[in-house]
Amino acid sequence: MFSFIVRRVAYAVPTLLILIIASFLLMYAAPGGPFTTERALPPEVLKNIEARYGLNDPLAVQIWNYIWNVVTNFDFGPSFKYRDRSVNDIISQGFPVTLTYGIWSFIFAIIVGLSLGIVAAIRHNTTADYAAVGVSIGAQVLPNFVMAPILVLIFTLWLRWLPGGGWNGGQIEYVIMPVIALSTSYMANIARLARSSMLEVLNSNFIRTAKAKGLSERNVILKHALKPALMPVISYLGPAFVGMITGSVVVDMYFSTGGMGQYFVNSAFNRDYSVMMGITILIGVLTITFNTVVDIVYAWIDPRIRLS
Amino acid sequence: MSDMKNSSVLQVKDLNVSFETPDGRVDAVRGVNLHINRGECLGIVGESGSGKSQTFMTAMGLLANNGHATGEVNFHDTQILGMSVRELNKIRGRHMTMIFQDPLTSLTPHMTVLDQMTEVLELHTSVRGDAAAKKSLEWLERVRISDAKRRLNQYPHELSGGMRQRVMIAMAMLCEPELLIADEPTTALDVTVQAEILDLMDELKRENNTAIALITHDMGVVARMCDRIQVMRHGVYVEEGTAEEIFYNPQHEYTKMLLDAMPRIDQPDKATNRKLKEYDEKGRDQNFLTVDDVRVEFDIKVQEGLWPKKVPLKAVDGVSFTLRPGETMGIVGESGCGKSTLARAVLQLIPPTAGAVSWLGSPLSGLNRKELNKKRKDLQIVFQDPLASLDPRMTIADSIMEPLQTFRPEMSRKDMKAKVAQMMERVGLPQQMINRYPHELSGGQNQRVGIARAMIMEPKLVVCDEAVSALDVSIQAQIIELLMDLQEDFDLSLLFISHDLSVVREISHRIMVLYLGRIVELADRHEIYKDPRHPYTKQLISAVPIPDPKIERARERIKLPGELPSPMDPTARLRFMPSKIAANELDYVPRLDEVKPGHYVAEHDELEKLVV
Numbered sequence: 001m002f003s004f005i006v007r008r009v010a011y012a013v014p015t016l017l018i019l020i021i022a023s024f025l026l027m028y029a030a031p032g033g034p035f036t037t038e039r040a041l042p043p044e045v046l047k048n049i050e051a052r053y054g055l056n057d058p059l060a061v062q063i064w065n066y067i068w069n070v071v072t073n074f075d076f077g078p079s080f081k082y083r084d085r086s087v088n089d090i091i092s093q094g095f096p097v098t099l100t101y102g103i104w105s106f107i108f109a110i111i112v113g114l115s116l117g118i119v120a121a122i123r124h125n126t127t128a129d130y131a132a133v134g135v136s137i138g139a140q141v142l143p144n145f146v147m148a149p150i151l152v153l154i155f156t157l158w159l160r161w162l163p164g165g166g167w168n169g170g171q172i173e174y175v176i177m178p179v180i181a182l183s184t185s186y187m188a189n190i191a192r193l194a195r196s197s198m199l200e201v202l203n204s205n206f207i208r209t210a211k212a213k214g215l216s217e218r219n220v221i222l223k224h225a226l227k228p229a230l231m232p233v234i235s236y237l238g239p240a241f242v243g244m245i246t247g248s249v250v251v252d253m254y255f256s257t258g259g260m261g262q263y264f265v266n267s268a269f270n271r272d273y274s275v276m277m278g279i280t281i282l283i284g285v286l287t288i289t290f291n292t293v294v295d296i297v298y299a300w301i302d303p304r305i306r307l308s
Numbered sequence: 309m310s311d312m313k314n315s316s317v318l319q320v321k322d323l324n325v326s327f328e329t330p331d332g333r334v335d336a337v338r339g340v341n342l343h344i345n346r347g348e349c350l351g352i353v354g355e356s357g358s359g360k361s362q363t364f365m366t367a368m369g370l371l372a373n374n375g376h377a378t379g380e381v382n383f384h385d386t387q388i389l390g391m392s393v394r395e396l397n398k399i400r401g402r403h404m405t406m407i408f409q410d411p412l413t414s415l416t417p418h419m420t421v422l423d424q425m426t427e428v429l430e431l432h433t434s435v436r437g438d439a440a441a442k443k444s445l446e447w448l449e450r451v452r453i454s455d456a457k458r459r460l461n462q463y464p465h466e467l468s469g470g471m472r473q474r475v476m477i478a479m480a481m482l483c484e485p486e487l488l489i490a491d492e493p494t495t496a497l498d499v500t501v502q503a504e505i506l507d508l509m510d511e512l513k514r515e516n517n518t519a520i521a522l523i524t525h526d527m528g529v530v531a532r533m534c535d536r537i538q539v540m541r542h543g544v545y546v547e548e549g550t551a552e553e554i555f556y557n558p559q560h561e562y563t564k565m566l567l568d569a570m571p572r573i574d575q576p577d578k579a580t581n582r583k584l585k586e587y588d589e590k591g592r593d594q595n596f597l598t599v600d601d602v603r604v605e606f607d608i609k610v611q612e613g614l615w616p617k618k619v620p621l622k623a624v625d626g627v628s629f630t631l632r633p634g635e636t637m638g639i640v641g642e643s644g645c646g647k648s649t650l651a652r653a654v655l656q657l658i659p660p661t662a663g664a665v666s667w668l669g670s671p672l673s674g675l676n677r678k679e680l681n682k683k684r685k686d687l688q689i690v691f692q693d694p695l696a697s698l699d700p701r702m703t704i705a706d707s708i709m710e711p712l713q714t715f716r717p718e719m720s721r722k723d724m725k726a727k728v729a730q731m732m733e734r735v736g737l738p739q740q741m742i743n744r745y746p747h748e749l750s751g752g753q754n755q756r757v758g759i760a761r762a763m764i765m766e767p768k769l770v771v772c773d774e775a776v777s778a779l780d781v782s783i784q785a786q787i788i789e790l791l792m793d794l795q796e797d798f799d800l801s802l803l804f805i806s807h808d809l810s811v812v813r814e815i816s817h818r819i820m821v822l823y824l825g826r827i828v829e830l831a832d833r834h835e836i837y838k839d840p841r842h843p844y845t846k847q848l849i850s851a852v853p854i855p856d857p858k859i860e861r862a863r864e865r866i867k868l869p870g871e872l873p874s875p876m877d878p879t880a881r882l883r884f885m886p887s888k889i890a891a892n893e894l895d896y897v898p899r900l901d902e903v904k905p906g907h908y909v910a911e912h913d914e915l916e917k918l919v920v
Contacts, residue, residue: 007615124373205413209476212368213428214401217393223427224416302418303463 001296008292012285017067019284020277024063027273034080034271053080066277076278081270087278094260095282098247100170101257105183105244106237113187114233117194121229122221124199132191140188148181148254165256178251186240193236198229227301234301238294242286246279316343316384317487317519318367318404323379323389325362325543327372336362338543339379344487347517349510351534351551353524353566355780356751359543360523364489368406369396383487402432405480409492411472415464421448421475422460428482447478451508454871468871469643470501474508481512488512489521494529498642498807503851503865506533525780527570528810528853531555531860539563551857569785571810573837573852574859579781579814580789585796587635587817595669596801597631597654597769602663604646604653604825608876621876623649625825626663626897633768636795636802638816638833640809640848644875646825647805651771654803655687656680667769685715688762692774694754698746704757705742708732711765727764734797735760735790752783756790763794771803776811788815809852813837818906821845824873824880827900831907841909843868843884843918868918884912 035041035049050056054065069075076087113136120132142150155177156164168174201207202225210224247261260279267275299305325337337359344350354360366377367388381389383399400406408414416424425444429435435443441460448456451474464472473493480488490509494502510533513520522533530537530551537554539546539562547560558564571579605620624646631637639647652658654665656672665672667683675683688711691697698707705728712724719727729739735756746754755775762770772791776784792815794800806812812819813833820830821844829842840846847866854860873880881897882888888896898911912918 205408205410206416208370209408209414210416211370212400212406213479214397214399214431215427216397224419227418304417304465 004296005292008288008295012288015288016281016284020067020070020281021063023277023280024066025059027271027276028059030271032271034273036271053078070281076281077274079272079275081267081272081275087274090263090275091260091278091282094247094258094263097167097170097257097259098252098261099245101175101178101182101251101259102241102245102247104175104179105186106241108179109183109187109190109240109244110237113190114194114230116187116191117233118198118221118226118229120191120195121198121202122217124202132195136188136191136195138188139184140192142184144181144185144248145250145254147184148177148250151177151181152254165254167255167257167259174255174257178255178257181254182244182248182251186244189236189240190233193233194229197232198225201225201229204228230301231298234294234297238290239287242283242290246283246286315345317346318521319343319380319382320363320367321380321382323363323366323377323381325359325366325371325375325377328374328376336375336543337366337377340540340543340545342538342548344519344521346486346519347513348536349513349520349522349534351522351524351530351537352540353527353530353537354540354546355525355566355782357542358540360540361491363540364406364491364521364523368400368404368489369393370406401428402483403485404487404489405483405485406489406491407473407476407480407493410496411469411476412464412496414476415472417464420461420463421467425460425475425479425482428479432483443482444478447482448475450481451475451478452504453478469497470505471871473497473501473505477505477508477512481516481518484516485518487519487521489523491523492525493522495524495526499809500642500847500851500868502529503853504867506853507865509533526853527567527781527855528860531855531857532853539566555855555857565782567855569782570855571781571785571788571808571814572854572856573810573813573849574854576813576833576837579785579810580792582789582792584636584792584815584817587632589632592633594630594632595666596633598664598666599630599654600628600664600666601626602628602650602653602660602665604649604658605661610876619876622825622880623875624653624660625881627822627825627827628663628900629820629827629830631769631801631803633801634795634799635818636804636816638812638819639803639805639822640807640812640819641822642807642848642872644824644872645822646875647822648773649825650822651689651773651803651805655684655689655771657689681714685711685765686768687771688765688767688769689771689773690755690758690762690775692777694751694758694778695746697758698754698761700746703743703745704737704749704754705732707746707757708760708764711761715765728760731760731764734794735763736786750783751779752787755779755783755787759787759790759794763798766798767800769801769803771805773805774807775804777806777808784811791815809848821848824875824883826881826898826910827908828884828910828912829908830900831904835904835907839907841903841907842912843915844912846915866915866919884910884918886918887913 035046054062069077079085079087079090116132116136120129123129152164155162162173162177166174207220207225210220247259249261249265251257252259252262263275264279267279320340320342323337323340324335327334327336340363352360365371367381371377377389379389380387383404388396388399422441422444426440429440429443445456445460448459453459453471453474459467467475494505497505506529509520512518524530534551536550538548539554539560541562547554547558547563554563555567558567569579577583602624603622603626604624605622607618608621609616610619627650629637639650641647649658653660656665660673672683708728708731709724712719712727732739732742737753737756737760746757749757776787779787788811791802795802804812804816816833818831819833819836821828821842823844829836829840829845836845837849840849847868850863850866873883879889879894885898900908900910903909
């Protein structure tokens with residue numbers, strides 16, 4: 001276990017380096033830059049600004065300086081767009097917001113998704129199954145930019161229960177709608193995965209053995225079927241969790257939460273290189289971390305998997 | 309008569325089982341009656357699709373969701389058919405237990421042996437905690453699992469197939485049931501392990517007075533185990549009687565056919581209607597196929613320290629032999645002995661790690677792809693699973709024709725079709741099947757397709773890799789006959805790989821016994837049976853059940869202690885020479901000695917020293 005984590009960390013270093021260099025090159029290759037505006041700046045001014053941000057240096061030097069700053073000072077540099085703010089500021093402000101609604105979305109998606117999926121599998125080809133499948137298909141086909149206005153329509157304009165936007169330090173009434181809008185499609189995926197893998201497990205030989213032992217249906221499912229049925233769901237949950245906690249631009253914009261998702265997308269439009277790189281690296285680190293967590297959970301669930 | 313009725317544990321009356329499928333209703337069991345008395349072993353024999361398993365699945369309440377059963381199933385005097393699951397759970401697992409064919413997948417992978425066993429005790433008895441663990445250990449010891457204490461905390465994947473079946477039996481016996489239903493309990497196991505499991509079940513029957521329902525296709529197993537036998541076919545009863553009646557005085561044609569088609573290791577040339585033509589080497593070119601010290605190693609990643617390490621697994625560890633034109637060499641051995649790997653290495657389907665294969669005087673190993681492909685025309689293979697080894701999207705005629713398109717592109721489509729039709733007729737496939745797909749054919753027919761595909765180029769060598777193992781005995785006999793016919797017509801050489809010694813003796817001129825990638829004995833087919841020299845060969849032959857109750861029950865079995873060593877164990881070669889391990893000569897390689905002309909035996913310690 002320990003050596004497994006050490007090895008994973010060791011593999012993470014080159015992976016992140018490749019990620020940084022590849023994103024850097026991609027951005028460099030795209031035409032235009034952060035200071036390209038409709039009315040062109042005077043060349044001297046542009047030159048001065050580019051010099052200030054180190055954009056005149058050779059590419060290799062730029063990459064090297066960037067990596068060096070990230071590694072030694074944990075400094076992702078200043079934002080090119082928001083003049084007085086650093087990338088660290090933007091992340092430390094936006095990430096807690098998306099983290100909050102992301103974790104709630106995760107919990108909600110797991111609880112509802114798993115229940116739907118498992119019930120559907122156990123009651124295979126009954127009304128309960130069809131209903132659960134119907135709900136998850138419905139949740140899947142409603143994209144969040146449709147979901148969000150519907151939610152606002154219902155809960156803000158008709159029922160007047162919830163505020164239509166804002167964050168307000170993450171008070172519960174401000175979190176509910178972003179969570180529902182973000183989590184429904186994840187929930188639907190979890191339900192579908194859980195249903196099909198549970199169906200497969202229920203058809204396996206060891207379930208027949210468990211039944212032959214005289215175990216009640218409840219115990220057959222809880223003790224014998226659940227763990228193996230969760231495997232595909234868990235491998236989906238790693239990347240899904242990262243996706244949820246790094247936020248969604250639709251949710252951030254529609255509910256004005258001030259989360260990181262909108263900064264990420266805006267940075268791409270604005271050619272805000274440093275913000276984009278910073279968030280890319282954050283997502284990269286989170287992805288590697290949670291894939292490792294998934295592997296550890298895997299090994300815990302299935303003794304046949306050895307962490308190697 | 310009333311006495312007999314009272315003592316009957318399970319009674320099935322006029323049972324019908326049907327399944328609703330998308331293709332309509334399938335009647336799997338039609339009006340079956342049976343009863344099993346206390347302490348009796350009833351054999352239910354039949355080929356695949358005879359409904360023998362479904363009868364007992366119904367009794368255990370394990371019928372698939374689309375299944376429907378009518379009739380009566382009485383456990384003592386209680387009707388259990390149609391009982392609620394809650395009520396049935398008081399009987400199944402407690403008074404009536406079941407073990408299954410595939411021990412590898414029948415245990416829950418994420419639970420330890422202990423947890424799976426104590427679960428049964430907690431469910432049906434008041435035994436808990438340490439007492440439950442103690443009782444589980446007692447039963448593991450009773451089923452003679454090696455190192456029983458350690459097994460308790462192991463997971464199923466850490467145990468071999470035989471050990472898992474022992475765990476299944478121990479688990480089924482924990483509550484000392486009155487009836488144990490065993491559904492093909494040894495079919496997936498090696499023959500030596502099968503012998504031990506059968507002995508064990510017989511012992512439990514006698515000591516605990518447990519009734520056993522033994523469902524099997526294997527007449528040899530039945531001869532050994534059963535007091536009474538019921539023969540089933542297509543969901544109905546064919547014949548019933550004591551073991552002696554069924555074996556020595558069968559009434560029904562089907563029973564007679566089953567007995568006739570069953571190959572016997574003590575009576576070669578029996579299962580088929582024709583005899584193997586004895587091999588005549590006069591005027592034969594000896595430079596046909598020469599295999600010289602072939603080795604195949606696979607690198608296995610082993611977790612040790614921070615970084616994984618690669619350890620070679622010796623699947624084939626220095627095998628040499630020659631094959632003559634028109635001859636059949638049988639390769640036998642238990643699972644993991646490297647028989648399939650060896651055959652594939654000979655055909656260069658797996659490149660050998662070391663050693664040389666030469667074919668008609670020129671080397672096969674080390675050729676590039678193009679040169680090798682030219683030779684493939686003469687080197688063909690027939691696989692074990694006939695359905696899975698055919699492309700499901702190609703008609704059988706297209707599958708058979710494919711080699712022609714590769715090797716004879718100049719042939720016209722019409723000629724190819726004519727040739728395919730001719731070959732289909734030759735292997736016994738009706739012409740109207742020409743446009744059928746593999747899933748529309750039976751297992752035996754698909755295997756005929758596989759043989760036709762291999763034979764279409766009229767090759768000189770065909771490898772049959774467990775080619776008849778998945779087939780019912782009656783079909784098996786026909787396929788063996790077909791292979792013998794083809795051999796004579798085309799002067800074909802065969803490498804016939806099988807785990808079944810009786811079949812191998814039926815079809816092979818010479819037999820090679822493999823153990824952990826090494827030849828332990830190689831001799832003429834009669835010689836190796838009449839005068840086996842190596843302890844492993846002796847054990848193997850003594851473990852094969854003979855479908856004759858009197859002979860079978862009187863036979864003495866040779867048991868070699870210990871489990872199969874891991875092929876990664878560097879001392880695995882010395883499995884039969886513990887004296888060298890004791891003398892610390894760990895690098896010693898046992899020689900292959902020619903004890904008689906043509907009879908080779910690997911060096912070994914005396915049998916008496918191996919049997920403790």
